[in-house]
Amino acid sequence: MASIFKGLIFYLAVVALLSGGHAHGKNQAARVYDVTKYGAAPSKGDNKDAFLAAWRAACHSTAGNSTLLFPKGTFAAGAVQFEGPCKNGNAPAVVIDGVLQPCSGRGGGGGCQLSDDAWLTFSDLNNLLVTGAGTLDGQGHHQSGKAKAKPTTLVFEDVTNATLRGLGLVNSRGFHVNFRRCTRVVAEGLGIHAPAASRNTDGVHVGFSSHVRILNSVIGTGDDCVSVGPGCTDVVVSGVICGPGHGLSVGSLGKDDDGEQDVRGVVIKNCTVNGTTNGVRIKTWPGSPPSRASNITFQDITMDNVSNPIIIDQRYCPHDHCADADKPSLVQISDVTYRRIEGTSNSSLAVRLLCSEKRPCTGVRLDGINLTCGGVPCRSEFSNVRGSVAQVLSSPGPAVQREEAADDVASSGTEQLGRFTWWLPFTVRGRRV
Ligand SMILES: *[C@@H]1O[C@H](CO)[C@@H](O)[C@H](O)[C@H]1NC(C)=O
Ligand SMILES: *[C@@H]1O[C@H](CO)[C@@H](O)[C@H](O)[C@H]1NC(C)=O
Ligand SMILES: *[C@@H]1O[C@H](CO)[C@@H](O)[C@H](O)[C@H]1NC(C)=O
Ligand SMILES: *[C@@H]1O[C@H](CO)[C@@H](O)[C@H](O)[C@H]1NC(C)=O
Ligand SMILES: *[C@@H]1O[C@H](CO)[C@@H](O)[C@H](O)[C@H]1NC(C)=O
Ligand SMILES: *[C@@H]1O[C@H](CO)[C@@H](O)[C@H](O)[C@H]1NC(C)=O
Ligand SMILES: *[C@@H]1O[C@H](CO)[C@@H](O)[C@H](O)[C@H]1NC(C)=O
Ligand SMILES: *[C@@H]1O[C@H](CO)[C@@H](O)[C@H](O)[C@H]1NC(C)=O
Numbered sequence: 222m223a224s225i226f227k228g229l230i231f232y233l234a235v236v237a238l239l240s241g242g243h244a245h246g247k248n249q250a251a252r253v254y255d256v257t258k259y260g261a262a263p264s265k266g267d268n269k270d271a272f273l274a275a276w277r278a279a280c281h282s283t284a285g286n287s288t289l290l291f292p293k294g295t296f297a298a299g300a301v302q303f304e305g306p307c308k309n310g311n312a313p314a315v316v317i318d319g320v321l322q323p324c325s326g327r328g329g330g331g332g333c334q335l336s337d338d339a340w341l342t343f344s345d346l347n348n349l350l351v352t353g354a355g356t357l358d359g360q361g362h363h364q365s366g367k368a369k370a371k372p373t374t375l376v377f378e379d380v381t382n383a384t385l386r387g388l389g390l391v392n393s394r395g396f397h398v399n400f401r402r403c404t405r406v407v408a409e410g411l412g413i414h415a416p417a418a419s420r421n422t423d424g425v426h427v428g429f430s431s432h433v434r435i436l437n438s439v440i441g442t443g444d445d446c447v448s449v450g451p452g453c454t455d456v457v458v459s460g461v462i463c464g465p466g467h468g469l470s471v472g473s474l475g476k477d478d479d480g481e482q483d484v485r486g487v488v489i490k491n492c493t494v495n496g497t498t499n500g501v502r503i504k505t506w507p508g509s510p511p512s513r514a515s516n517i518t519f520q521d522i523t524m525d526n527v528s529n530p531i532i533i534d535q536r537y538c539p540h541d542h543c544a545d546a547d548k549p550s551l552v553q554i555s556d557v558t559y560r561r562i563e564g565t566s567n568s569s570l571a572v573r574l575l576c577s578e579k580r581p582c583t584g585v586r587l588d589g590i591n592l593t594c595g596g597v598p599c600r601s602e603f604s605n606v607r608g609s610v611a612q613v614l615s616s617p618g619p620a621v622q623r624e625e626a627a628d629d630v631a632s633s634g635t636e637q638l639g640r641f642t643w644w645l646p647f648t649v650r651g652r653r654v
Contacts, residue, residue, distance in 0.1 A: 254279035254313070255290045267324040267333045268298040280307035287313040291355060295320040298341075299334040300372065305346035312346040317353035317388060322360050323372070335370040337395070342376040349383040351375075359393035361419055371395040371421070377403050386410050396423040397442065403430040411438040417465035419443035424466070427453050429482065436460050445470045446497075447489075451512065452482035458489045468499035468527065471517055473537050475509020475552045483513040493523045496567075500530035501559070504537035505552040505577070508545020515555045524564030530592055531559055533585075535577040535605075549579040556584040563591040571599035574606050581605040 254275045261271035272291075279289040280303075289303075296319055305312055323340050324333035341357065343349055359374045373396040377383055380400075385408045390397040397413045400406050413424040424440035427433050429452035437460035440446040446463035448470045449456050463469055469489050475481060494500045501519040524530045535550040554576060571592040576582035585606055592599055 252282070252284050252286060253288045253290050254282070255292060256296070257292060257294075261291075261296055263294045263296060266297060268296045269301050269324075269334075272296075272298055272301050273303075276303045276313075279313035280305065282313070283308055285309065285311075289313045289315045291315075291317040291319045291321060291353070293319050293355075295322060297322045297324045297333075299324045299332075300336050300338075300340055300342075302339075302342040302344060303346075304342075304344050307346065310347055312343070312349040312383075314350040314352070315343075317351070317355035317357070320356045320358055322358045323394070325360075336372055337370050338372055339376040339399070340372040340374050340394075342378060343380060343383075344376075344378040345380075346377075346383070347381045349377070349380055350386070351388070352384070352386040353388060356389040356391060357393075357397075358391050359395075359397070359415075361392040361394040361415060361422065369394065373397070373399045373426075375399070376401060377406060379403070381405060383407070384409070389413075390424075391415065392419070393422050393442075395421055396426045396444075398425045400425070400427045400430050400433060402428075403433065405432045406430065407434045407436065409434070409436040409438065411440070413438065413440040413442060413446075415442040417441075417443050423448050424463075426450060427456055429453065431455050433457070434459070438462075440466070442466045445502075446494075448472065449484060449487050450474070451477075451484060453484050453487065455486045456488070458487075459491045461492045462495070463492060464495035464497045464525075466497050468494055468497045468502050468529075469519075469522075470499070470502045470504060471514060472502070472504035474503075474505040474514055475512060475550055476506050478510060481510065481512045483515070485513070485516055487517045488520075489518070489522070490520045492521075493525070494527050494530075495525040496527070498528045499532055500524045500527040501532070501562070502529070503533045503554060503557065505535045505550040505554070506545070507536045507538055507543055507550055508548035509550040509552050511551040511553070511580075513553045513555070515553075517554075517556065518558045518560065519562065520558070520560035522562045522564075524562065524566065524592060526565055526567045528567045529570055529573055530564070530566050531562060531572045531574075531587075531590070533557070533574045533576055533582060535575060535580075550577040551580055552577070553580040554582045554585075557582065558586045559588065559590060560586075561589040561591075564593075566592055566594045566599065569594050569597045569600045570602065572601040572603075574601075574603045576605035578605050581607040583607045 256275040259275040261268040279287040371394040374393040387410045389412045415422040422442040424446045428450035431454040433456045435458045
């Protein structure tokens with residue numbers, strides 16, 4: 222008993238040693254860099270400098286395995302960039318147990334600076350872990366007017382081998398999370414929430430990145446729950462519960478004029494989409510320059526009350542402000558599989574594949590689609606879909622007719638207003654391929 226007691230005292234002493242104070246002088250034992258030890262306080266209008274001081278200490282610590290800690294409490298800060306590289310090549314672990322909020326105002330009180338780009342950025346880092354029981358609160362609902370900056374809450378930029386786990390992100394002003402030029406990133410167990418009416422508040426956006434996993438998270442915002450932008454390869458989204466919002470998207474693609482990089486290898490599976498405007502979507506801008514989006518799979522998705530459950534939109538033009546609204550997109554979409562997608566549409570539409578007349582979609586497969594559209598028959602719309610989509614609607618009987626019709630549309634290339642509307646008398650049901 223006594224030895225257990227001694228052991229406990231020893232343990233507590235070690236814990237106290239590890240979590241107390243910051244390293245200075247010769248003794249580098251401390252590995253936890255608590256922002257409050259560097260001057261951060263809930264009462265401060267802008268804790269940016271304290272955050273950065275703690276970050277520098279953790280990042281340049283020679284002790285190894287250091288932790289940057291944001292303890293419980295609410296802390297405000299302007300835009301902060303946690304930059305690497307760090308000593309011996311590895312980033313500290315970042316534990317956020319408190320609530321972080323942007324300081325108020327764009328260039329307002331106490332020199333507080335916010336930009337439209339990013340609020341909290343982690344850049345040029347390797348082996349980064351950002352986790353904790355805390356919340357990043359963008360305070361988006363406190364915004365008034367256009368004067369306020371609309372930064373992405375959390376950006377990982379040029380980061381390799383990173384994990385973002387367990388945090389809550391709420392009410393962002395812009396996107397909640399953006400992985401930009403990252404390799405091997407896992408985001409899991411996130412809870413992301415913003416009002417359905419808040420514009421451009423995507424949950425997790427991925428761009429110019431490869432080997433990204435977005436897993437087991439609950440995301441509901443005023444825009445896409447997840448969006449996979451240009452230049453991405455090997456992105457897997459699994460176990461995401463999405464809604465409200467605009468659904469799970471690849472895109473938007475082709476917005477920029479100069480050579481956007483392709484999207485290759487996206488899997489979106491085992492997700493639930495509930496009360497959203499779109500379910501699973503691929504979107505490209507009208508008049509977009511040439512690029513490719515290929516090898517994209519959506520499977521095992523449950524839809525509940527979704528307005529456009531399955532949609533490819535190559536004339537994506539939100540708010541109707543597109544210079545090239547009448548020009549076709551030159552983004553080539555190919556090898557897209559929809560497999561085992563079930564549930565309910567909020568509209569009479571189940572499937573809308575509206576591809577580009579200049580770059581018809583190829584290799585589209587629909588397999589095991591089981592959607593119902595309230596009391597009315599589900600309707601599907603196809604344009605400029607070449608070839609195998611026909612095999613798709615492979616239920617017996619009328620399917621044959623549909624097949625021919627789909628092929629006609631695709632291969633004839635006739636204008637027909639570039640569109641063909643298809644009334645399905647019952648749920649669309651495919652066969653395994
Ligand atoms: C850092 O942590 C890893 C795993 O947690 C361990 O293998 C490694 O030895 C630690 N390094 C130091 C310097 O403590
Ligand atoms: C990242 O992780 C992979 C797989 O675990 C490993 O092979 C690679 O060396 C790591 N990269 C860096 C820069 O640590
Ligand atoms: C499917 O997603 C749910 C979350 O909606 C998760 O709990 C479950 O582990 C996932 N299953 C697989 C096989 O990935
Ligand atoms: C398609 O993408 C997935 C996910 O990245 C990948 O595992 C698979 O190898 C790719 N297939 C082809 C034919 O490129
Ligand atoms: C969708 O959300 C509603 C509540 O908003 C809930 O009752 C329903 O069970 C959810 N559907 C699925 C498939 O999770
Ligand atoms: C369906 O989703 C819409 C939002 O698109 C929501 O307003 C409505 O309450 C939902 N209906 C049900 C039955 O959950
Ligand atoms: C469909 O969504 C609209 C809002 O977009 C909502 O008002 C309506 O109640 C929804 N219909 C059903 C059947 O849930
Ligand atoms: C389609 O879904 C409904 C309920 O959502 C289910 O009762 C039915 O068995 C499904 N049909 C097939 C062929 O999977």
